[in-house]
Amino acid sequence: MNKFLLKCLLIIAALSLILSACGAPATPAPTEAPVEPPTEAPEVAPPTEAPEPTPEPPVDLEIWVSGRVTEAGPPPDDWAAYQIIKDELNVNLKVVILPGTQADQDTKINTAAASNSLPDVFFANRDAWYKITEAGLTANVEELLPLMPERTKTHYSDPDRNKQVTYNGGLYGLADPGNLVQTDAMVIRKDWLDKLGLEAPKTLDEFLAVAKAFTNDDPDGNGKKDTYGLCAFIDGSGLNAAGLGPRFDFVYGAYGVAGTWNLSSKGDFGLNVRNPNYMKATEFIKTLNDAKVIDPDWPTLKKDEFRVHWKQGKCGMMQENFAALSTKSNYADFDANFPAGEWVPFDPPTGPDGASSAGVTIKPARIYAVSQRAMDEGKGPAIARLLEWMATDGYMLLAFGQEGVNYKLDANGYVSTEGLEDAAKWTAKEAQPLTQLANMVYIFSDLELQARYPAYKAASGREMAPLSYYAAFQKQAYTNSSGAAVINPPANAADFVRFYSENIVQFVLGQKPLTEESWAEYIAGLDSLGAKDVEASALQTLIDASFIE
Amino acid sequence: MRTLTKSWDDIFFQFLVNAFLLTLMVAVLIPLWRVFVMSITPLHYIDTKTLGLWLDPRIWSFEAYKQLLSHPSFVRATTNSFIITLGGTVVNMLLTVPFAYALSNPDLPGRKFFITMALIPFLFNAGLIPTYLVVQKMSLIDTYWAVILPGAINIYNLLVMKSFFEGLPDELKEAARLDGANELQVLWHVVLPLSKPILLTVGLWYAVGHWNEFFNAILYLNDAKLQPLPLLLRNILLAANINEYVEYDAFSSAPVSAFRAASVFLTMLPIIIIYPRVQRYFTKGTLLGGVKQ
Numbered sequence: 001m002n003k004f005l006l007k008c009l010l011i012i013a014a015l016s017l018i019l020s021a022c023g024a025p026a027t028p029a030p031t032e033a034p035v036e037p038p039t040e041a042p043e044v045a046p047p048t049e050a051p052e053p054t055p056e057p058p059v060d061l062e063i064w065v066s067g068r069v070t071e072a073g074p075p076p077d078d079w080a081a082y083q084i085i086k087d088e089l090n091v092n093l094k095v096v097i098l099p100g101t102q103a104d105q106d107t108k109i110n111t112a113a114a115s116n117s118l119p120d121v122f123f124a125n126r127d128a129w130y131k132i133t134e135a136g137l138t139a140n141v142e143e144l145l146p147l148m149p150e151r152t153k154t155h156y157s158d159p160d161r162n163k164q165v166t167y168n169g170g171l172y173g174l175a176d177p178g179n180l181v182q183t184d185a186m187v188i189r190k191d192w193l194d195k196l197g198l199e200a201p202k203t204l205d206e207f208l209a210v211a212k213a214f215t216n217d218d219p220d221g222n223g224k225k226d227t228y229g230l231c232a233f234i235d236g237s238g239l240n241a242a243g244l245g246p247r248f249d250f251v252y253g254a255y256g257v258a259g260t261w262n263l264s265s266k267g268d269f270g271l272n273v274r275n276p277n278y279m280k281a282t283e284f285i286k287t288l289n290d291a292k293v294i295d296p297d298w299p300t301l302k303k304d305e306f307r308v309h310w311k312q313g314k315c316g317m318m319q320e321n322f323a324a325l326s327t328k329s330n331y332a333d334f335d336a337n338f339p340a341g342e343w344v345p346f347d348p349p350t351g352p353d354g355a356s357s358a359g360v361t362i363k364p365a366r367i368y369a370v371s372q373r374a375m376d377e378g379k380g381p382a383i384a385r386l387l388e389w390m391a392t393d394g395y396m397l398l399a400f401g402q403e404g405v406n407y408k409l410d411a412n413g414y415v416s417t418e419g420l421e422d423a424a425k426w427t428a429k430e431a432q433p434l435t436q437l438a439n440m441v442y443i444f445s446d447l448e449l450q451a452r453y454p455a456y457k458a459a460s461g462r463e464m465a466p467l468s469y470y471a472a473f474q475k476q477a478y479t480n481s482s483g484a485a486v487i488n489p490p491a492n493a494a495d496f497v498r499f500y501s502e503n504i505v506q507f508v509l510g511q512k513p514l515t516e517e518s519w520a521e522y523i524a525g526l527d528s529l530g531a532k533d534v535e536a537s538a539l540q541t542l543i544d545a546s547f548i549e
Numbered sequence: 550m551r552t553l554t555k556s557w558d559d560i561f562f563q564f565l566v567n568a569f570l571l572t573l574m575v576a577v578l579i580p581l582w583r584v585f586v587m588s589i590t591p592l593h594y595i596d597t598k599t600l601g602l603w604l605d606p607r608i609w610s611f612e613a614y615k616q617l618l619s620h621p622s623f624v625r626a627t628t629n630s631f632i633i634t635l636g637g638t639v640v641n642m643l644l645t646v647p648f649a650y651a652l653s654n655p656d657l658p659g660r661k662f663f664i665t666m667a668l669i670p671f672l673f674n675a676g677l678i679p680t681y682l683v684v685q686k687m688s689l690i691d692t693y694w695a696v697i698l699p700g701a702i703n704i705y706n707l708l709v710m711k712s713f714f715e716g717l718p719d720e721l722k723e724a725a726r727l728d729g730a731n732e733l734q735v736l737w738h739v740v741l742p743l744s745k746p747i748l749l750t751v752g753l754w755y756a757v758g759h760w761n762e763f764f765n766a767i768l769y770l771n772d773a774k775l776q777p778l779p780l781l782l783r784n785i786l787l788a789a790n791i792n793e794y795v796e797y798d799a800f801s802s803a804p805v806s807a808f809r810a811a812s813v814f815l816t817m818l819p820i821i822i823i824y825p826r827v828q829r830y831f832t833k834g835t836l837l838g839g840v841k842q
């Protein structure tokens with residue numbers, strides 16, 4: 001019996017493989033008749049009998065996109081948009097959702113590029129885009145912009161973003177709005193301030209004083225010494241987050257040296273660590289650490305662990321993302337643990353010279369490139385047609401699904417899901433595949449933000465409005481570092497960043513003395529790893545991309 | 550009758566060995582237990598207390614498992630993984646066994662040539678791009694074959710199996726041949742019944758490789774309907790990690806660490822079920838296959 005069963009299983013497995021191989025769609029055949037770009041009609045005598053216009057064959061377009069929800073899969077085969085795109089734009093669209101991580105995306109894109117099989121339109125991270133563009137595999141897209149006027153106005157009119165896709169003076173990519181900017185800023189426990197009779201700090205000295213009070217004066221009133229003035233962790237990786245990362249940028253900002261780079265001018269350009277103020281800022285953080293007012297786990301905490309700590313009521317001040325802090329699902333546990341707890345934004349403290357910054361801002365671009373092959377096949381106009389439709393008639397469909405089914409508009413014209421079937425709501429897990437291309441259409445308008453970050457009443461009865469945090473963050477001072485987006489990491493980036501960051505941590509923790517001499521040694525160590533070459537190369541890139549005159 | 554008495558030295562030695570093994574076992578079990586505890590930790594608990602090694606069973610939460618198992622793509626991805634694992638292992642064995650058997654025969658004409666040809670790609674791998682081009686030109690993109698065929702014969706496994714076959718007594722094969730059996734019959738009726746350890750060992754290696762498959766799937770399977778479970782779990786975890794941007798967080802009822810731990814357990818599960826049944830053959834197969842007699 002067992003043998004019989006085994007044989008059956010083997011046969012089924014072999015058959016299923018054969019069938020699946022036969023049944024799966026092959027790679028799309030190239031378009032036989034590319035659409036010609038419109039030309040001026042020649043003057044001809046009117047025909048005596050109007051011939052039947054020959055319908056042009058549809059254009060096959062394959063796009064590789066970064067989905068709104070990476071694990072949700074592509075839109076279903078019967079997705080309404082496919083038919084509309086075919087009927088109205090004469091385009092057969094094939095959508096491939098790229099994997100979730102940047103590394104996986106780069107691998108897939110680079111492999112396709114190396115084998116000259118890039119799709120017609122594809123999302124690419126900037127490093128991958130740059131290499132592919134250098135290899136001549138992406139097309140200059142400037143001729144497409146006049147063919148999609150509305151999309152150009154709403155998506156491609158930001159000079160800082162366009163600089164990120166500029167190569168040899170031409171636009172070789174479409175820089176869509178990436179993410180919201182200025183989303184992370186300082187917040188403080190107002191209930192603790194009130195209990196201790198304190199004000200939110202305005203200077204670094206006041207910050208230290210409040211942090212000490214939050215640590216030592218039992219602000220939660222539980223009789224235990226289990227609170228800290230500041231919670232933070234080493235956030236991010238890579239050259240642009242080198243050092244202690246963005247969660248400590250408010251201190252560096254108070255000394256005018258937030259972020260990795262000084263991008264203020266060509267003469268001042270360089271790594272911020274060369275500025276003596278960087279050492280002073282590091283000294284201040286060391287002071288906080290020595291005073292034991294920072295959550296002591298900060299050097300090893302991960303992002304989700306950091307978030308557990310503030311939900312556990314350990315933190316009095318922190319730099320946090322507005323959505324991570326205040327959206328319904330993220331706020332629920334803090335609300336349950338501390339119904340009277342309240343986080344309020346406060347301006348980043350000023351330093352000795354009056355400088356302040358909540359952090360650096362890099363205008364993120366979501367880069368879509370058009371393959372040179374697609375342009376050579378004459379698909380440019382069809383691509384422009386599709387992108388323009390996405391920004392106009394197709395916008396709501398791609399962003400929120402079908403009206404009346406996945407969303408509806410309330411009296412104020414905002415997106416709502418009230419009264420709709422749960423599984424069909426655009427926010428439901430089941431409906432996620434329907435809005436997978438939303439990242440290609442989002443422009444972060446008020447309509448989108450109201451839909452994505454709605455106000456709600458927490459279980460404690462507190463009225464929560466995530467966008468009020470966002471609005472407060474927008475008013476704060478940030479350091480514009482958009483040029484950093486185009487700086488290519490050096491070949492030894494991993495070693496360079498490790499040396500850069502580990503030494504700063506060791507200075508703060510007291511594992512290395514923080515003196516003028518040791519700091520000079522540290523800078524010399526960076527130079528031995530090629531810091532000067534990194535700076536020279538970065539400066540040239542910034543000049544080429546017009547970020548620095 | 551002579552009785553065996555143990556000296557204090559023997560007892561002390563035995564004690565040391567047992568203590569060492571016990572320590573080793575605990576060192577292996579603690580991380581596994583920790584992962585299990587993490588996977589059943591409810592969100593409200595992790596947000597109020599520090600997680601240790603012990604968690605009161607009364608507050609165990611299987612929410613992370615529930616969320617993962619109820620994902621709309623979970624069943625499809627699991628089916629894909631089973632098809633790839635089962636089908637891939639069948640293809641692997643169908644190709645590896647005859648090749649290894651043929652190479653184990655010292656009288657095979659051109660044996661050295663075939664062994665050399667097998668060793669060349671083993672030592673000098675063609676690399677990602679040439680393999681991708683071959684898969685693409687054979688129109689295998691977006692088919693299960695794309696993740697099965699490129700690794701259809703693992704040369705290391707082939708050599709281990711070849712060594713095992715070489716270790717089998719020639720007399721048995723000769724006897725079958727004298728009885729009129731051809732080589733296929735010798736392989737089927739004589740060699741394979743004696744080779745259960747190596748078949749199960751190599752089969753397990755292949756199966757584990759296919760079950761954990763995600764890299765080739767990223768490259769070759771553009772159609773999400775064909776993607777295997779490890780790729781889906783990877784994407785779910787990534788989504789959970791960046792949840793500050795997910796305004797309607799799908800994973801609000803379990804912590805990210807619980808998802809990570811639960812997905813580790815879910816991916817391990819089939820191997821945990823299969824491994825004990827194969828274990829008794831495993832050491833034997835590896836040892837016999839690795840030693841040339």
